Amino acid sequence: MTNAHKNTRIALLGLGAMGTALARAWLAAGRPLTVWNRTPAKAEALAAEGAGTAASPAEAVAAADLVVLCLLDGATVDAVLDGVDLTGKDVIDLTTGTPAAARERAAWAGARGARFLDGGIMAVPPMIGAAGSGAYVLYSGSRELYDAHRATLEVPAGARFVGTDAGYAALHDVAxxxxxxxxxxxxxxxxxxxxxxxxxxxxxxxxxxxxxxxxxxxxxxxxxxxxxxxxxxxxxxxxxxxxxxxxxxxxxxxxxxxxxxxxxxxxxxxxxxxxxxxxxxxxxxx
The missing domain is CATH 1.10.1040.10 (N-(1-d-carboxylethyl)-l-norvaline Dehydrogenase; domain 2)
Known part of the structure; x- marks a missing residue:
């Protein structure tokens, strides 16, 4: 693994059970991580484990190369990233949604100057970061983004790229x-x-x-x-x-x-x- 991969700055927005599990896996691997959550107490708990905390989504995004979303739904993603500058960012949306919604999100991200991957997590939170658990995440969208960050993506769970159509990860997930x-x-x-x-x-x-x-x-x-x-x-x-x-x-x-x-x-x-x-x-x- 190259130092470039180890030094990838990650912003994680959303610290529910799954988001928190992802955060702890990256922190355990020594990855630079900034977290944001609507309820600040969840972010503060991770700060004690080495995470940086952001006061706003915009602050978290600005501090990162790779932006990972693990939020409630598409409407929440819209609200959280409203007005946030995504130019030049790599965005991965792990929020559960439909194939059509993933394709719309890919176009939305592209219009804002960002590369995009949609992801479907095939695991429950206790499986994340656990060796031999069988957890993996399906990804679809920008192959270039996937290849650039694959080492980072494989820290919390296995990574499987299923196509350049951004809707394919969600479709595989639902199926x-x-x-x-x-x-x-x-x-x-x-x-x-x-x-x-x-x-x-x-x-x-x-x-x-x-x-x-x-x-x-x-x-x-x-x-x-x-x-x-x-x-x-x-x-x-x-x-x-x-x-x-x-x-x-x-x-x-x-x-x-x-x-x-x-x-x-x-x-x-x-x-x-x-x-x-x-x-x-x-x-x-x-």
Whole structure:
């Protein structure tokens, strides 16, 4: 690592749980850091750990080469940076938003003379700065900015560049989170079914996670190969799943939408040349 990377002056605006975790990771690595937060007490707490503090966003930005935003939402970003000179600055927005909002922010930053990256944090705060946690941040936008600051970005978490379209990080973020919540829904449904039956949850959970891991791998391989998933057999089997849920006194609301989509695809037939996976995806596209 070059001294130029080590000496990159960072301004971090926003010290919620995630912003504070990012700040502590950079401070632990000895990086020059100035922080600002609407509630000054949070910044003061980090000052004891070596951070510089700024009385205003403009002061923080002026003291930095790299400006990192970790705020509540886009409206907050607008308010915080209203009137702040960004000329010649490198701006990274880690505020959660939509792909469209990220593209608008990239144009907004460019019009103010700044290079821009949007970021999607794939971690919770305790994972930031923790070796081996698996935390990473998705980045999209200026490749030049990413390459220039990659060493700095990799201090709190892994860094993955997903494209020069500024909206791609947010799109990947949302898509991955949707996959996560779908998985959580299935796990919750499965756990609810066995709850109260004298089945040891500690013994059941490894069976569930092992099964899901195997099926995830098999589904990915099948989708890549365009394999037929025998949808008719699966649809027929859903009746047993729904009847069991009813007998166990468990709502099927977490899984029913997916079952209904399977039924729609089966009713549509396969004459369109799409395998079952691609056909179901086509039904989701409006």
């Amino acid at each position: 991955l989170l949707c996959g996560m919540y779908g998985l959580f829904a299935g796990m919750m449904q499965a756990t609810a079914l066995v709850e109260g039956e004298g089945i040891d949850r500690a013994a059941f959970t490894p069976l569930l996670t092992e099964w899901l891991g195997a099926m995830t791998a098999a589904h990915a391989a099948g989708a890549s190969a365009g394999a037929d998933s025998n949808l008719a057999m699966q649809v027929a089997g859903t009746a047993t799943l729904l009847r069991t849920a009813q007998d166990q006194g468990v709502s099927a609301e977490l899984v029913l939408p997916y079952f209904r989509l399977m039924e729609r695809r089966l009713a549509q037939g396969t004459g369109d040349g799409l395998d079952d996976t691609a056909g179901m995806l086509a039904l989701l596209r409006r």
